Amino acid sequence: MPTHYMNYNGTLLPEDHTIFSANNRAFRYGDGIFETMLYKDGEIRFLDFHIERLQQSMQRLELESSGKFDTYFFKGAADELIRKNNMLGQRVRVRLSVFREGDGLYTPDSNRPSYIFQVQRLEEPQRDKKNGLIIDLYTENKKPFGDLSDLKSNNALIYVLAGLYKKKFDYDDVLILNQEGFLCEALTSNIFVYFEKALYTPALNQGCIAGVMRRVVMDIAEAEGIPVIEAQISPEIMKKADEIFCTNAIQGIQWVMGYKQKRYFNKISRILQDRLATWTYDKEGSL
Numbered sequence: 001m002p003t004h005y006m007n008y009n010g011t012l013l014p015e016d017h018t019i020f021s022a023n024n025r026a027f028r029y030g031d032g033i034f035e036t037m038l039y040k041d042g043e044i045r046f047l048d049f050h051i052e053r054l055q056q057s058m059q060r061l062e063l064e065s066s067g068k069f070d071t072y073f074f075k076g077a078a079d080e081l082i083r084k085n086n087m088l089g090q091r092v093r094v095r096l097s098v099f100r101e102g103d104g105l106y107t108p109d110s111n112r113p114s115y116i117f118q119v120q121r122l123e124e125p126q127r128d129k130k131n132g133l134i135i136d137l138y139t140e141n142k143k144p145f146g147d148l149s150d151l152k153s154n155n156a157l158i159y160v161l162a163g164l165y166k167k168k169f170d171y172d173d174v175l176i177l178n179q180e181g182f183l184c185e186a187l188t189s190n191i192f193v194y195f196e197k198a199l200y201t202p203a204l205n206q207g208c209i210a211g212v213m214r215r216v217v218m219d220i221a222e223a224e225g226i227p228v229i230e231a232q233i234s235p236e237i238m239k240k241a242d243e244i245f246c247t248n249a250i251q252g253i254q255w256v257m258g259y260k261q262k263r264y265f266n267k268i269s270r271i272l273q274d275r276l277a278t279w280t281y282d283k284e285g286s287l
Helices: 025-029 047-060 071-084 157-169 212-223 235-239 267-276
Strands: 005-008 011-014 032-040 092-100 113-121 133-143 173-178 183-186 190-195 198-202 228-231 243-248 252-259
Touching (some): 011 071, 025 092, 047 071, 047 092, 071 092, 071 113, 133 183, 157 173, 173 235, 183 198, 190 235, 190 267, 198 212, 212 228, 212 243, 212 252, 243 267, 252 267
Parallel strands (some): 133 252, 198 228
Antiparallel strands (some): 005 113, 032 092, 092 113, 173 183, 190 198, 190 243, 243 252
């Protein structure tokens, strides 16, 4: 098989190359964050939002040199790595992991960042649009929420355990609850619930990730005249909702077809999905 390459601190290396020791802080303490992005038609979609979130996250974690990770960096690194892996013209999943360098126990010796850029070819979506997701609630463990819970951090045990539950019972996705038992997010997505002619999504203070696609979908809904309410949402709403759908940067919008015996429509999600296909922002972040 051809060698698959990654970018480690500016150097292209085979992905099976050993790049750090057992003292690595991302491994030992989960001391890092990441961005997952969609490269399509020669560019990273909604790149400005990803850069904004990454830089703000780095600043919150007191990582230095957040300004280094700008548009020039992302475009240059992504294009180089995609060419190296013969993925030009493909849909590509791009992941940037940023973590703290150096040693130290809980108290770091350094705040310098290291990074790993990775790319993965994406197959065209196989799921028939007529068939939505079948989901369940994951209730065995709940996600704690606080000032850092909206970060895409390397601390991911709740998602690993929820993923094992999803795999065990062969669901398409599972919804995670926060520590108070309210809806938080799906395994790799934010969630939206359409109920009584309004679109509800868990507020960021409920523990969900501040998703880029969450932000985009809220903008599209506003442009379509669909009221959007960020709120504390009881899982009981799943029994009454007209629609539920999941959103992330890679898959876009995925509508939920069923939860237990309940079946949902997909009118609103289809409208938003159609708009998403051509949705763009100008330099100021508006239409």
